[in-house]
Structures are given as C-alpha cells and as structure tokens.
Amino acid sequence: MLKQLMLSKKIEQARKVLNEYTEEETKIKTRSEELEKSIEEAETEEEINAVDEETEKLEKEKEELQEKKNKLEGEIKELEGELDQLNSKEPENKKRNRGVDDMEIREGIKRYVQSKGQDRAGFTSVEGGALIPEELLKPKDALEDELDLTKIIGEVTVHSGSGKYPVIKKSGSKMASVAELSKNPELAKPVITEVPYDIETYRGYIPVSQEVIDDADYDVAGMISEEISDQDLNTKNHAIATVLKSANAKAVTGIDGLKTLFNTGIKKVYRTKAILSASLFNELDLTKDKNGRYLLQDDIKSSSGKKLFGYEVIVLDDDVIGINAGDLVGFIGDPKEFAKLFNRKKTSVKWVDHEVYGQLLAGFVRFDVQKVDSEAGFYVTYTPEPAV
Structure with a gap:
C-alpha cells in the first residue's frame, strides 16, 4: 500500500509540472502571435534582424519545452502502468476499506473530472481513464x-x-441405477x-x-x-x-x-x-x-x-x-x-x-x-x- 501511495504522489507532482508546461505553451503561443505582427510591421534591416533573432530564440524554447513535456508524459505513463500493476496484484479484500477509502476514490474521480483528466491520483486508472x-x-x-x-x-x-x-x-439424459460392485453402465x-x-x-x-x-x-x-x-x-x-x-x-x-x-x-x-x-x-x-x-x-x-x-x-x-x-x-x-x-x-x-x-x-x-x-x-x- 505504501508503494501505491508513493507512486500516486509522484504522479500528482508530475501532473502539476505538466500543468506548468501547458501554461508555458500558452505563453509561447501568445509571443508567437506578437512576433507575427512584428514581422509584418518590420521595415528596416535592423528591425528584421531583431525579429529574426527573437523568432529563432522562441522556436528553440518551443522545441525544448516540447521535449520536456514528451519526456514527462512518458514518465507519467510508466508510473501509472506501475501503479495499475500493483493494484491488480493486491488482494481484493485489502484494496479498500469501505467508508474512508470509498470517499478517497470518489474525491479522486471528482478531481479527475474537474481537472479534465490532468489529476489522476486517488483511483485506479485504465487506458488513461478513471476506473x-x-x-x-x-x-x-x-x-x-x-x-x-x-x-x-x-x-x-x-x-x-x-x-x-x-x-x-x-x-434430457438420465442416470442409470448400478448394482453394488458391478461395472458402470455406459452413459450418454x-x-x-x-x-x-x-x-x-x-x-x-x-x-x-x-x-x-x-x-x-x-x-x-x-x-x-x-x-x-x-x-x-x-x-x-x-x-x-x-x-x-x-x-x-x-x-x-x-x-x-x-x-x-x-x-x-x-x-x-x-x-x-x-x-x-x-x-x-x-x-x-x-x-x-x-x-x-x-x-x-x-x-x-x-x-x-x-x-x-x-x-x-x-x-x-x-x-x-x-x-x-x-x-x-x-x-x-x-x-x-x-x-x-x-x-x-x-x-x-x-x-x-x-x-x-x-x-x-x-x-x-x-x-x-x-x-x-x-x-x-x-x-x-x-x-x-x-x-x-
């Protein structure tokens, strides 16, 4: 049970970081839209070079962020797979004590819905969803x-x-009576x-x-x-x-x-x-x-x-x-x-x-x-x- 709790905590922390990456993506998208306007407005060679330099810098940030995000999503998937494997091996009578554990599962499902799939702690997941x-x-x-x-x-x-x-x-077959110690009759x-x-x-x-x-x-x-x-x-x-x-x-x-x-x-x-x-x-x-x-x-x-x-x-x-x-x-x-x-x-x-x-x-x-x-x-x- 301690192993499952630790994995759930790691998944929760990783999800928080993933949310931060998503916010950074939104900021990069906003900056990209601003750069598009700057490209249209640039007239002098100096302005064009400045925009070009900023564009390269933004593209590099975008690539690095995507790499981090892909790596983190892979780690989360591995952690969830490990958690599912442990949950499937645990005896049914030990999986949950009625009352407190049911409430934890309900809260976990609730957080999953309210976070639109980002928070997956507190319940068993299956194929990326909540079981x-x-x-x-x-x-x-x-x-x-x-x-x-x-x-x-x-x-x-x-x-x-x-x-x-x-x-x-x-x-519709029926049994046949057998005398003691006699050979068993042929049954249908x-x-x-x-x-x-x-x-x-x-x-x-x-x-x-x-x-x-x-x-x-x-x-x-x-x-x-x-x-x-x-x-x-x-x-x-x-x-x-x-x-x-x-x-x-x-x-x-x-x-x-x-x-x-x-x-x-x-x-x-x-x-x-x-x-x-x-x-x-x-x-x-x-x-x-x-x-x-x-x-x-x-x-x-x-x-x-x-x-x-x-x-x-x-x-x-x-x-x-x-x-x-x-x-x-x-x-x-x-x-x-x-x-x-x-x-x-x-x-x-x-x-x-x-x-x-x-x-x-x-x-x-x-x-x-x-x-x-x-x-x-x-x-x-x-x-x-x-x-x-």
Whole structure:
C-alpha cells in the first residue's frame, strides 16, 4: 500500500509540472502571435534582424519545452502502468476499506473530472481513464416499467478480452441405477460446445456542465454512476434483443400454431418464456377463445401482468425485439440457456477529444452477448388466423 501511495504522489507532482508546461505553451503561443505582427510591421534591416533573432530564440524554447513535456508524459505513463500493476496484484479484500477509502476514490474521480483528466491520483486508472469501482455503480431505484434483460439471460463474469466458454447442451439424459460392485453402465456423452466471446467496448458521453466542474460540493461520482448505469442498461438491453432476434426463424399462424410450438416445438428441459413485441402482445391480449375467454391470463408475478398458456410473458417495444412499429414478432424459448452475457465489469470514464466541443467526458462499458444454445428458442413471426 505504501508503494501505491508513493507512486500516486509522484504522479500528482508530475501532473502539476505538466500543468506548468501547458501554461508555458500558452505563453509561447501568445509571443508567437506578437512576433507575427512584428514581422509584418518590420521595415528596416535592423528591425528584421531583431525579429529574426527573437523568432529563432522562441522556436528553440518551443522545441525544448516540447521535449520536456514528451519526456514527462512518458514518465507519467510508466508510473501509472506501475501503479495499475500493483493494484491488480493486491488482494481484493485489502484494496479498500469501505467508508474512508470509498470517499478517497470518489474525491479522486471528482478531481479527475474537474481537472479534465490532468489529476489522476486517488483511483485506479485504465487506458488513461478513471476506473469506476463496481460498488459505486449501485443500481438506482428502477421505474416500474423499466426492463433489465440481463436478469433473464445467463451472465458470465470474464477477466480477459476474449476467450471460449464451454456450454453443455441440455440433452434430457438420465442416470442409470448400478448394482453394488458391478461395472458402470455406459452413459450418454455430454455434447460440449465452445462458444467464443470477444469483449466489445461501448462508449457514451456523460453530460458534465462547467457548473459541475466548478462546484466543489457536487457529487461528481454519484452523477457519473447514475448516468453510466442508465446507458449501460439501455446498451445491454439492445445487444441482448439483437441476439434473441438471431434465433431460428419460425412462422406461426393463429392460436393453434402458437399452442403447437409451445407443446412440441421446444424441449421440456427448457424454462420457456414468451418475449413479445408490444404489437404482438396487444394482438394476443385482445384475442378470445371459442368460449369467449381472453387468451392471456392474469399473472401478478410477471412483468407484463399476463401469462400465455401458463408461460411468463415479457413485453418489449416493437423496434427493440422487432424492426418496425406493428411487427407481430417475439422470442419464444429459454433466454437464459439461449444466450449468455460475458461481462468484463470494467466501467471507466475518460476525457476524449471531440471535433466540435473540444473535449467531452465519456463513459465506457465492456461486455459481449453471444448465442450459446440454438435449440433453446425460436424467433417467431405471428400471423393471425383469417377471419371466417
């Protein structure tokens, strides 16, 4: 821990010197603009020689300052790399005592934001940005109609940017009884598929006003946590829905077609759900059977408040699980077995260049979603029965 503190102090001091170099650059730029005017105004040979001498002197100062700045930036990068390496080796239970250390991290992130990336002391950095600890990213109180698709598919925490994840296909095999001391019977061999994953980095801008940067009492870490949590949920929901739409396509006509799919199309080893577009949900919600009873049944445990043939119903916007408004589509199957979310759990913020606004604070999340069992569900396109 002492080594980390010493490195953080060195980085802090180096950043201060780097800020001084930046101020000197501004002064040199001002002097350069003044010299340009002097060149235009010079008339005599003596005046031209004086300006020429001053120009050479300024260019030399500029080169020397740039060399110092490049050298210092390289040293800072090495120090930050050493600090990151030490932090990654330190046991998790020793990294921070809750309370005091969390406050230090919050203050460090706040200084990073307010200094626009110049001050990087007090927190773990990643790729030049500030790593946001997972415990600071506590989910906010969700709205009643907010849907988190990460809860209905399988999640795997990974520690590398890419790899392969072994998946055992649900075969429906069973064990066999064995008499004492008899030879073990031949069991069905499990079908193991290795699913490759490749972690993607997603970036979204975080609205930080100058007032927030200037306000010493503003909870910067809290604001970042809330904004990233929102963007993270929306991004993952979209990625998961995209993978669900890649399921084997199946056209279904009428209520009997739906019943046949539920009854015989999907193995009973799967925990089937119906993830429907809002338009398909509405179509089925208005449908009555031959006895005049509505097709969907009430279910207070379901997010939609309804069941279809006894199965949970989840409703998504048409353009999320479908493409256009009015699409009668949905995923029917076991989403937890069909797809997996490979979560790197390395959320960070970083000041990035922007062609219009100069610099903006960006949030980064890292994950991948992959289809792992294609037999676990279908992407259904529904056609109502023609009116008789």
